[in-house]
Amino acid sequence: MASPQPPSTPKSTRPTITTPHRRTNSASHASPIDFKPKSSAARRMSMTATSQSASLTPQTFWERATENEQLVLAGLVTSLMLCGILYSLVQSTSLDTSEIHHHSLPHRAAYFARKSNILNVVFVKRAWGWTSLLYLVHLFASSSSPSSIRSGPGGKARKLGIWILATVAWLLFTSWFFGAGLGDRIIALTGGNCAVPLPKDADLKAARDIFPTLFTAGESSRTVTQNQAGKIYVPLPHQFCSGTPLTVNTFPQLFSLIPAYANLKATSNHESLQALPRPRWHRGFDISGHAFLLTLSVMVLGRELAETWRSWAATSSRRRRVATNNDSTISLIRRWSSIVASGLVGIWCWMILMTGIYFHNPPEKLSGLVLGLSTAYLINVLIPPSSSPSPFNPILTPNAAFSRPSAALRSGGSFDENAARRGAVVDDGVIYEDPSESSGEDEAKKARSRNDVREKVE
Incomplete structure (x- = not known):
């Protein structure tokens, strides 16, 4: 009589638990399209992760330029002035405006060599008025959201301070410097x-x-x-x-x-x-007022428009798209003021080139350029821009939408990492859950998971 064979024992006594909805064979082939977060918090988390990973990829030329707008603008106006001076020396086009008799000379043939040209009469003679108007309109129509790039705390107050300092510098040079303007004092001191x-x-x-x-x-x-x-x-x-x-x-x-x-x-x-x-x-040393004022206008207005230029550069590179359905009056004013102010920066750059070609002698033009750049640099030192966005300070994730950890979690309580990944935000390296958005969904998924496990064990 054959002895009964003992029942075969499984290789492992531990029950096999299969987590539902898990892709077991495609981990190495997963793509961002395979993950479709459902909750709004999870979607925000996905957008943040996308922006952080995008920051690790090579930047386009325009993105690099807009992140260093002050250096780029300084290089642009300097190049335009140097090109204009070089052309004037080769072609003998420049008029020495320190000589009083130049006001009685007949009009020169070149249109922009005449002080009566439309850009000079309408724009340059009122340069600071145009710059101030568009600067202030763009400033007060801009968003005060904490996600604004480089705005920092009190962003609007800081930007208003920039305009005030630039206005004071313009007044000191043109109208009053303990009496006459600084420009007039320099002419008088140099024998004018x-x-x-x-x-x-x-x-x-x-x-x-x-x-x-x-x-x-x-x-x-x-x-x-x-x-x-x-x-x-x-x-x-x-x-x-x-x-x-x-x-x-x-x-x-x-x-x-x-x-x-x-x-x-x-x-x-x-x-x-x-x-x-x-x-x-x-005679005397007549610092080019146009070179000084136009350079300062480009630098100050460019700093205000830098955030807008960065968003345009990011959109054009197709590496970051932010959906905006806000067609309010404020947003329209901001959009059009950005376009018009950008065009005004182009006019100022063009007139800097024309000043270099047709007016003043080279030392006077270079001194106006240096004075304008130095004033802009001093303003940047007194009111520096806030820190740039980084992977640890994402610009697309509003902080107010997420809750802080509860007292139980701070004291060492349990923490559901999977739930946190679906509906929470990274804060100082710790992932916190947003219970208001994920509690209901998490409870339903946990119930389904328990049912599936019970069925497989039975």
Whole structure:
């Protein structure tokens, strides 16, 4: 009688547990498309992971440029000015604007060599007004979301401070620097003279008795005779080129040379233009005000637009797309102010090139460029930009949407990592669960998993 065979024993006494919905044979072939997060928190987590992984891939040229916009803009305006200076030296196109007689020269053939060109009259003469308008519109129409790039705490206040500092620098150079503007003071200290043309019907002999230092522009001699050709100029005190109006009351010696001057009434600051042209500087070192102001405008406006330019560069590279369905009035104002302000930066760059080609001598142009860049650098030192986004400070994940760990978790309680991966956010290297979004879904999945395990064991 054959002895009964003992029942075969399995190789492992541990029950096999199969987790539902797990891809067991395709781990090495998984792709982001295979994972379809359902909860909103999981989708945010997926977007954050995508942005972090994208930061590890090579950046495009435009993304690198917009992340260092101040260096790029400084290099751009410097290159334009140097190219303009080189062209002016080769072609002899530049006009020495420190000579007073250049205001009486006929218009030059090149359109942008004339001060009456449309860009100079409409835009450059009001450069800081245009820059301030678009800067402030773009600033107050911008989002104050904590996800804004490089905004940091108090982002709008910091940006408003940038504009205030730049405005103060513009006023110091053009209007007031403990009296006259800095530009006028430098001209006066370097030997410049404030002057006005002598009226044609004035008695030259009487003029020589009152003003012994009459001169003609371009002549080496500072004195003139009645037979000398050229326009004769009368030197004036410096304040008349720094804002003090030239009228019968402020400088009667000059008006005494004009016939019937007693009939002129000084009723406004522009009364003097009826008899005499505006007083202007002659010689001295005239720092290019256009080079300074346009350079400063490009740097300040470019810093405000940098965040918008970065978003445009990221969208064009197709490496990050953020869905926006906000067509509110504020968003439209921001969008169009960004476009118009970017066009204004282009106009300023073009006029920097035209200044380099047609106006001032090379040292005056370079000094205006250096002064503008130095002012922008000082503003960046006083109000530095906030830190750049990083994988540890993602820009697409709002912090307010997630909860902090409970007291039980902080004291060493249990932690469901799988649930946290579905509906939580990384914070300082720890994954916290958002129970408001994943509790119901997690309970249902746990129940299904227990049922499946029970069926397989039975």
